[in-house]
Amino acid sequence: MGVYHADALVIRSREYGESDRLLTLFSREYGKIQAIAKGVRKPKSRQRAGAQLFTYAEYLIHKGKTLDTINQVSPKESFPHLWTDLDMSMAATAMAELLDLATIPGQPHPELFTLIFSSLFLVETCDPALVQSAYTLKLMTQLGYRPRFMECAECGQKIQGERHLFSPESGGVVCRTCQTQAGTSIIGRWVSGGSLGLMRQLLKGDLEKISRLRWNEWMKKEILDTLQFFCEQTLDRQLKSWSMGIRLVNVGQNPSGKDDLNHERSVVDRTGEN
Numbered sequence: 001m002g003v004y005h006a007d008a009l010v011i012r013s014r015e016y017g018e019s020d021r022l023l024t025l026f027s028r029e030y031g032k033i034q035a036i037a038k039g040v041r042k043p044k045s046r047q048r049a050g051a052q053l054f055t056y057a058e059y060l061i062h063k064g065k066t067l068d069t070i071n072q073v074s075p076k077e078s079f080p081h082l083w084t085d086l087d088m089s090m091a092a093t094a095m096a097e098l099l100d101l102a103t104i105p106g107q108p109h110p111e112l113f114t115l116i117f118s119s120l121f122l123v124e125t126c127d128p129a130l131v132q133s134a135y136t137l138k139l140m141t142q143l144g145y146r147p148r149f150m151e152c153a154e155c156g157q158k159i160q161g162e163r164h165l166f167s168p169e170s171g172g173v174v175c176r177t178c179q180t181q182a183g184t185s186i187i188g189r190w191v192s193g194g195s196l197g198l199m200r201q202l203l204k205g206d207l208e209k210i211s212r213l214r215w216n217e218w219m220k221k222e223i224l225d226t227l228q229f230f231c232e233q234t235l236d237r238q239l240k241s242w243s244m245g246i247r248l249v250n251v252g253q254n255p256s257g258k259d260d261l262n263h264e265r266s267v268v269d270r271t272g273e274n
């Protein structure tokens, strides 16, 4: 046949050629898909809405030798709140980028589809960065990288104390004994007991119940930095949107940008280090 249907979410949208966009879609059934949306940068294109970041739509896709092409789009959901609130759009962009970097095309992950789909709704009612943190821990767990927060990742001893060394290479926190016994130095970050406790709850608890959890600005920064470090070290990729904060730009209002993302460090400098 060479043609297939996919209910999918746009997790990346880049300019391609003269008037096309190269979309990275994520569907429950097929996982990650890359497909060209032809002519969508022309003002009169009817498929324009279906090429916008975070659009959830039914796509009719023509299978190509190297790249698939989108034939038809029926949009179902556009998550309007992501386009009006900076914190929500930053969290959503960070979640989409992580999903893109952590997966390869052609491998279905229905649980990851459910995770991002519910998270994009949840950022509207819960602290977006808290949703992003829970999402990250659950995504990494699904991919086989569940971090060990309760006991030492090296020896299994129960973790005690106020500051802990978290090492992505070891797969979690490392106790003092293992730190001193290690022949070479362990690459890690120090994490406070409070942040570690909250990350345990985010890892274990239901996504829908995170609105009950509380954190302060200091813990928020520590947890986001720790999770970024964890993902980047584990996946050996750089999470660009996590470092600088990114503002969404509508496809039709983006004459110069290559992506749907406009880097604006001054507005959304989360870390204070850029």
Ligand SMILES: [Zn+2]
Binding pocket: 152, 153, 154, 155, 156, 157, 174, 175, 176, 177, 178, 179
């Ligand atoms: Zn140990």
